Amino acid sequence: MSADAAQNSMDPTGLANQVRPRIELRDMTLKFAKQTILNHINLTIPSGQTVVIIGESGCGKTMLLKSIVGLVAPTSGQVIYDGQDIGRMNDVEMTGLRRKFGFVFQNAALFDSMTIGSNVAFPLVQHNIAKGRQLERMVSERLAEVGLPENVSFKRPAELSGGMRKRVGIARALILNPELMLYDEPTTGLDPIMSDVINELMLRTRRDPSVTSLIITHDMRTARKVADRVVMLYPFARLKKGENQIIYDGPPAGLDSSDDRRVRQFVEGEAGERLMELRRKEFDGFHETPMLADKYSS
């Protein structure tokens, strides 16, 4: 493991030293056109850990997750999975690897043209794992796990509510018992009871020591309940020069007592200072926003 990765990940649980890392982000930078989304991210996630990623809307959490499964290619830096650089893998290796991943998309991303049943069964069919009765049984088991009745499996995604679709997405991601689960806001849009059902589900999958989970959430209850470790990202555009974009990396219990005021405020959901900042911007005009200033000054 590179020295700077160890230094920047500041892993207080010390797990990184005992278990070999499942995922390593090495100095990863992601840009869209000229806009920097992720800046020199170093993150080491040991096998079996459950990491919750928090941070305000638009700070690049989804992009971080997508770059781990190779859906977006980092502008520079590397993503290492089990010691292999996924940027150097060919299509066949990548497909083999993706079989071990489960990705829950922020908006479920169910296939409109298929029934719920075929959606959930898709990975099984794609990798030729099950057929017929067995496949049906596995699908309805998963649907039950996320609190959906069996009869939804003949419906189409358009006929379900947003929260139901989200749960179908979770069922689909879990069906292959992946060793890496990536949840993009799994409980957003669910009622409190259903959120807790999903939290419990995530806790249950976590019990298997080989499963590593990355969970993006805005729900602090989820974060506190399921996380071994919380990573907080800060939008690059508002970062001070030379500052690390990961402004918190530690156990969930340490969030409230963090030295960084931005972390405490985020956790408590207190708009105070941010509100002042936004008001000030209204007076100072758009040149305050680095992104816009960039665009208009050239």
Next chain:
Amino acid sequence: MSLPSTRNDSFHAGPGFQEALYRWVSDWGELVVDAMLTLGDMAIFAGKMFLWLFTALPRKGTILPNFYHVGVLSLPVVALTGTFIGMVLANQSYTQFRDLGLESRMGGVINYSLVRELGPVLAATMLAGRVGSAMAAVLGTMRVTEQIDALISMGADPIHYLVVPRFLACILLIPALTIMADFMGIVGGYFYAVVMLGLDHYQYLNNSRNFVSGWDFFAGIFKSFFFGGIIAVVSCYRGFNCQAGAEGVGRAATAAFVFSFVLILGIDLMLNIFLESVFRTFWPHGGSKLI
């Protein structure tokens, strides 16, 4: 005294003009570079598609729905427009041919144009409008709602899964649609010329037989394969590269139609020239059938 200075001004053409010139050049340059990039991108896209086409069987369950959509559902509209084109052709050529005293030759002209040009191009246009833009919209929506990302994340290749079946449906079924357009056009033209205008039935058909050969029919079908391929590749490419939002999807659908239509006509011209030279090579005296 003032003369040199005015001359000087107009000679240096002022900063405004220069700027406008630069902008003009850079705008055109950008346009050309963009077009080249798009074409190159599309070629890579098509290359990947062919790789999948020849190395793996299409995914089960993806073929039939696409064939149904492209073939069966397009048939009525192709048949209908084909009939009208045949009738319009008869209607338009009649006045001119009558004035020249050549009504007896109408069958050849009408059927020759139908089989060589109008049938294939019409079928392709209908397909581009009906199926191509729908493909772009569907794939664009899948892109925007992350369904394509979901496919990839589950280890399925979106080109294999989504593009190959659409391509197969287009190139395998467009000949059938072309034959349909040809046939209905011929029927429509015959109906208008013989039944409505009262031309001689025997002359019309005999003249057609003398003028239109199997080669013409083949040339039309041959071209249609290319048209089908263009429609599938362009539409899928546009869908895959869709910009976010409903507007992006709409734009992808429109661009798919416009771009494939322009390409179809361009390729049509090139293929005509190519087929002509092939014909000349094999049948140097073949032109005699036109006398």
